[in-house]
Amino acid sequence: MSTTIHPFHLAIPEADLADLQSRLALTRWPDAETVADASQGPQLARLRALVTRWRDGYDWRKCETMLNGLGQYHTDIDGLDIHFLHVRSPEHDAMPLLMTHGWPGSVLEFRDVIGPLTDPVAHGGQAGDAFHLVIPSLPGFGFSGKPVATGWNVNRIADAWIELMTRLGYQRWAAQGGDWGGAVTTTIGYKAPAGLAGIHLNMLMFQPTAQERAEATPHEQAMLDDAQRYDQQFSGYFKVQATRPQSVGFGLADSPAGLAAWIYALFQDVSDNDGKVETVFALDAIIDDIMLYWLPNTGASSARLYWETMQAMRHGGMPAAPMAVPAAISMFPGEQVRLSRRWAEKRFARLVHFNELDRGGHFAAMEQPALFIDELRTGLRQLR
Template identity: 50%
Template sequence: MFNQQTKRPTALTRRALLVNGAVVATLAVFGSQMAVVEAGAQALASNDIRPFRVNVSAESLADLRRRLAATRWPEAETVDDRSQGVQLSRLQALVRYWETDYDWRKAEQKLNSLPQFLTKIDGVDIHFIHVRSPHADAMPLIMTHGWPGSIFELLKVIGPLTDPTAHGGSAQDAFHLVLPSIPGFGFSEKPQGTGWNPDRIARTWDVLMKRIGYKEYASQGGDWGAIISDSMGRQAPEGLLGIHVNRIERSTTIPPEVGKALKNGDPAPENLSEEEKTVFNEAREFLSKGFGYAAIMGTRPQTIGYSLADSPVGLAAWFYDKLADWVFTRGEPERAFTRDEILDNITLYWLTNTGPSSSRIYWENSANTAMPGIITVPVAVTIFPGEVYRPPEHWAERAYPNLIYYNKVDKGGHFAAWEEPELFSVEVRAAFKSLR
């Protein structure tokens, strides 16, 4: 169908044409005998997109249990709260379950029920999940996890976003999803050299989407996924329709006088509104008491990496501490996630030994001296109440001059897609509605 005035394909037909290559590629990977996939199969081979399945050895799982059983525990904290870190009783209960009852094979099955692939870009194998919507005119969307999360934090939204008619939405809300693992995370390869900062990953994601066959697409992310989406927005590659983030970078949005007061330890400027003063005070609290993890990984990822590689309990404590800090149910991640969900994520890091390699993104970002440019693409923002930094809309506009959507919701934290998948999906649908 064509627009009679411009003689160009209508949005429906154009998007169907743009994603046709991805349809063909997906069919080819799964060995379809249909003649239509032959050309796609040849292109697929040249671009080296390979199917992937998780299959951890029994020896690796037995080694994990041996290490858990041999843990040398510290004494309990000397306070009755979380001010010294993860409480001994909480971690011991989680580790006891990990050692005796947790079943990684269920997590494996969950991943292997989805179409997974590897493809080499810029010398690094990228792992990704690619789930196409049953609705042909769905919008292609690349979604990126953060730290200490992984692709596990995005799995709950696959159904609502790819098949919205089964989850209270309409066919016009549908997305084709690409969920990559950041280099050095999970099943993506660990870079052997430096330079893998968010800007480079953003360029890699554009290559990935176009290699799959999507000439037009959108990007979504929280935590590092938001920073990578911001980088994509600054680069504005051809075909990027817009971005949605559920975490906003403080340095690009905070007014200069407010940033100066934070840096110098001064009181909040008097001219701030009550909402702005709340944001200021929360930022000060985070920088003074909650930023130590990032300072360590941003300066000494190799040093902390030895503990993360050698001790599963050390890895679990490092991650559990941030889960507890950032979920909406502050201090109680078990109220946001099941123990199996928490351990799926931690065990993925352990089995792939990506505690150290995932830490390096903090160092890479600190070492990135490139001046940030203006984000000109359309940007949508959702503020979840449990997020660490929740700037008002007029602060967000400092970083996003083309802000097309801004909304505050009433539940959910830093791991929004993981904690509140239905609400998160509603927000992503609303965020991109005007770009379809």
């Protein structure tokens, strides 16, 4: 297996963009929802507006140029081609930081925080808070390779990411993540590879115990209520992708409007948007993210991560013992699955930072980049 790291230049053929335009023009729309809100899923008028923008005003080349300007690379790890951004700070002693996205996110989740994190001085910050950033695309996502056999679960991804940081020559580094990125980062924390200084999480995939539920404070009960609402109202995508990812994959591969609706639903349901998604996310930013699923045709391959994880969980979930590696946690109120400080302290032996924010949701780095940056700096500062 080659350990060579190759620069990657993104140049989508015009024919692919023309095909997309043709498909968008031929969209067959469903009937409108029979309710006045989004309780049945994305509303027809909002998706029509998104597709109209996608056809008539959106410019993919702007996103492509931005990604190429950041610095993209490929390397083979464990038989799979891994795509990643590697953005080095001008500060030579910056802390290396591995950042992992989730679904339906991408490396673009971090676009608004890359500049301030790598070059804080240029953004009004302190040189001592600088990071070198490594931002990989999960297997089967974006421009990473698509697994052709089973086994690429969170544990295997964690091992691949540890190898990536080693291959890049980083001897001491930290890791950050939310959603699947949080699961991968947590797994890396439990593995405690040599050189890992600590982790930062903005989502934790832990379930409170029966005793914790029974003894929940009013504040903790509100968290339990949100988690229950997520399970009952918003988790349909999770259950489909965890059990029959290939079934939905055909539609995601064939229909850009269908893919857009599937992804838009999560931006709608788990962000802190007060029912107005487009006031939190620029429409072009949502479309950029959708394009990182449409162009490489990763609707099905990304969905299979849910299936892979469910298979792996049959053999056990996260370790029961508290994590020994230093951990910083930021809980954003729009995140549907949250833990209290009391619950977190039982799971992390060295909880160096815990904060509950007053705004922001699941896509924290996109929704509240300034708060996200401050949390990350504060949480990891004492680990430098």
